[in-house]
Amino acid sequence: MIDLRLLRDEPDLIRASQRARGESESVVDDLLAADERRRLAVQAFETLRAEQKQLGKLMPKAVGDEKAALLARTRDLAAGVKVAEAAVHDADQALRAAHLAVPNVVAPGVPAGGEDDYVVLREVGDKPDLDGPRDHLELGELLGAIDMERGAKVSGSRFPFMTGVGALLQLGLFQLAMQEAVAHGLIPVIPPVLVKPEAMEGTGFLGAHASEVYRLEADDLYLVGTSEVPLAAYHSGEIIPLDEPLRYAGWSTCFRREAGSYGKDTRGIIRVHQFDKVEMFSFCRPEDAAAEHQRLLAIEEGMLAKVELPYRVIDTAAGDLGSSAARKYDCEAWVPTQGRYRELTSTSNCTTFQARRLNVRYRDGDGRTRTAATLNGTLATPRWLVAILENHQQPDGSVRVPKALQPFVGRDVLEPLR
Known part of the structure; x- marks a missing residue:
């Protein structure tokens, strides 16, 4: 698979490679979108996990209403983390599928065209x-x-x-x-x-x-x-x-x-x-x-x-x-x-x-x-x-x-x- 850093930095290079191959450029856009969705899913998951860990540190010191509120929030967070984790898994799968669909980047100097254009x-x-x-x-x-x-x-x-x-x-x-x-x-x-x-x-x-x-x-x-x-x-x-x-x-x-x-x-x-x-x-x-x-x-x-x-x-x-x-x-x-x-x-x-x-x-x-x-x-x-x-x-x-x-x-x- 191609380097995702190259995709993010130089998407037009990948598009040009696809044109040289005579193949669709849409797979490049699909991969860019899948990469962005995956990064957003990971960010959302990590935000919820960070809050969950922070609450875990506060819980031993909490009493009364404060502890009840923390418990309620902890339950909500647990459910949210589970959903976010599943979203990351789905995003990983979608990214891999999109990644596998993009062929290697054609090297500079390779002739453009098809079988007879050698x-x-x-x-x-x-x-x-x-x-x-x-x-x-x-x-x-x-x-x-x-x-x-x-x-x-x-x-x-x-x-x-x-x-x-x-x-x-x-x-x-x-x-x-x-x-x-x-x-x-x-x-x-x-x-x-x-x-x-x-x-x-x-x-x-x-x-x-x-x-x-x-x-x-x-x-x-x-x-x-x-x-x-x-x-x-x-x-x-x-x-x-x-x-x-x-x-x-x-x-x-x-x-x-x-x-x-x-x-x-x-x-x-x-x-x-x-x-x-x-x-x-x-x-x-x-x-x-x-x-x-x-x-x-x-x-x-x-x-x-x-x-x-x-x-x-x-x-x-x-x-x-x-x-x-x-x-x-x-x-x-x-x-x-x-x-x-x-x-x-x-x-x-x-x-x-x-x-x-x-x-x-x-x-x-x-x-x-x-x-x-x-x-x-x-x-x-x-x-x-x-x-x-x-x-x-x-x-x-x-x-x-x-x-x-x-x-x-x-x-x-x-x-x-x-």
């Missing part, structure tokens, strides 16, 4: 010159690497089996990603993939993204769509040391309902319901967040270079940011059969938005507690295999294995089964 920061690598390229699914079937038909038989649409060299290629990609993360000082983590509601809410995935989330109603637990969720909640309610950023790399299975994506990317493994993912996650001081964001982006670009993919980096427009993100960079790889770049990774600076919800703090140089900043960045998903297969294919249907992946896959070329 800014291309750079293009890296040469696109392959392919004559009549096969798409990743055709290649995957030739190689015995992807089986969508049996996945649909067993689990339904968008649940692939990765088989043979497909399984080896995916495992190799993820092991390479974890090696890269560790080489850059990240702590490897295999987190739980079932989390409590407060973890999912704390990371901002129960707002606009709620329809994407699988929920186990009998247990009141959620299946994560990214290990960002358990990693963000890992230090919830803690005061952590942040002389240097705390950096983690989580490898987890992820689940997404892909609600609202009917008809989009239905072929192959671009958009599936279950997939593994390596996700980087950092906790740092707010003043270090912009530099940390660039660090995560550099690790992602290094990984793309390792698997020899042509790609571009875009500065995502405000209207295409998630509710938690103040800024997001996407790395998009070239997909030959589509003749366009497709997102493989993203890295987001969530500033103090998530940590404020999850109560993750640190001590500054004066010993005062401050809210930490959080950042995340993807380092590998099965979608990378789409670009790897298509960019490294050869005319006979074989696929050259990038040099960095060859030790994991055990060969330098994947040959068709038939």
Whole structure:
């Protein structure tokens, strides 16, 4: 959630952020009103409590009519305090609801607009010159690497089996990603993939993204769509040391309902319901967040270079940011059969938005507690295999294995089964 002090001091900044996102400014006014009602409710409660305490001090000395009057006033105050306390509780609930409805403040310099209003920061690598390229699914079937038909038989649409060299290629990609993360000082983590509601809410995935989330109603637990969720909640309610950023790399299975994506990317493994993912996650001081964001982006670009993919980096427009993100960079790889770049990774600076919800703090140089900043960045998903297969294919249907992946896959070329 956003800082209420910033809201009170600079409400027009929050309104401008909403306009940049293409979202309603009314949530800002709603939050301002809820904040004011809560402060008035607390003030009324504290006034009555102060009078109640004062009467308690006078009571032992009172006699006769004075004591009777004090007793009567004490009874009235007790009832009033009870009502005022209930009003504070209701105001707290209303404030939290209004607070959760306001997304993070967009960082200065982020392009305004929607999904198509991104800014291309750079293009890296040469696109392959392919004559009549096969798409990743055709290649995957030739190689015995992807089986969508049996996945649909067993689990339904968008649940692939990765088989043979497909399984080896995916495992190799993820092991390479974890090696890269560790080489850059990240702590490897295999987190739980079932989390409590407060973890999912704390990371901002129960707002606009709620329809994407699988929920186990009998247990009141959620299946994560990214290990960002358990990693963000890992230090919830803690005061952590942040002389240097705390950096983690989580490898987890992820689940997404892909609600609202009917008809989009239905072929192959671009958009599936279950997939593994390596996700980087950092906790740092707010003043270090912009530099940390660039660090995560550099690790992602290094990984793309390792698997020899042509790609571009875009500065995502405000209207295409998630509710938690103040800024997001996407790395998009070239997909030959589509003749366009497709997102493989993203890295987001969530500033103090998530940590404020999850109560993750640190001590500054004066010993005062401050809210930490959080950042995340993807380092590998099965979608990378789409670009790897298509960019490294050869005319006979074989696929050259990038040099960095060859030790994991055990060969330098994947040959068709038939």
